[in-house]
Amino acid sequence: MIKSTxxxxxxxxxxxxxxxxxxxxxIFLIGGSACILGEYTNRATLDIDFIDLGYPAKYGKAFxxxxxxxxxxxxxxxxxPTYKNRAIKLNEFNFINVYILxxxxxxxxxxxxxxxKDIEDLNQIIPLxxxxxxxxxxxxxLCRDDLFESKKTEFIKKLKIFREKYNV
Numbered sequence: 001m002i003k004s005t006x007x008x009x010x011x012x013x014x015x016x017x018x019x020x021x022x023x024x025x026x027i028f029l030i031g032g033s034a035c036i037l038g039e040y041t042n043r044a045t046l047d048i049d050f051i052d053l054g055y056p057a058k059y060g061k062a063f064x065x066x067x068x069x070x071x072x073x074x075x076x077x078x079x080x081p082t083y084k085n086r087a088i089k090l091n092e093f094n095f096i097n098v099y100i101l102x103x104x105x106x107x108x109x110x111x112x113x114x115x116x117k118d119i120e121d122l123n124q125i126i127p128l129x130x131x132x133x134x135x136x137x138x139x140x141x142l143c144r145d146d147l148f149e150s151k152k153t154e155f156i157k158k159l160k161i162f163r164e165k166y167n168v
Contacts, residue, residue, distance in 0.1 A: 034100040
């Protein structure tokens with residue numbers, strides 16, 4: 001039910017993009033909506049988080065249809081520089097190129113908070129993950145020079161808890 005609602009909302013966004021004659025564009029989903037669309041977890045959410053790829057302001061006409069969304073700037077988001085290489089394109093969409101991040105990239109992005117809903121998601125995602133890939137992604141994030149220092153510091157602090165809890 002939630003998955004079909006998310007798909008419907010993105011189809012509506014496609015229609016608006018066509019109506020306003022916007023060029024086709026890529027969108028990389030992260031967080032709960034990506035988990036649902038990728039069938040990584042079964043937690044219900046209609047929140048749509050995606051990476052800001054420097055969209056022109058006119059694309060806001062399409063994004064507004066996502067209702068409750070967050071456009072996350074790369075410099076403040078726990079992402080590997082190679083996340084796009086692992087992203088999975090959703091074939092349900094023809095005009096907008098919709099990608100969900102890999103389960104490993106999503107799992108690592110949740111380390112910075114480790115809130116109860118993140119732990120709930122991680123408990124479902126981690127058994128599906130390639131642990132070597134998780135470690136590679138962690139190493140890439142730790143080498144990022146463009147990540148806000150406060151975010152990197154918090155990530156490093158929570159990383160120890162994550163590694164102990166999930167044996168990564």
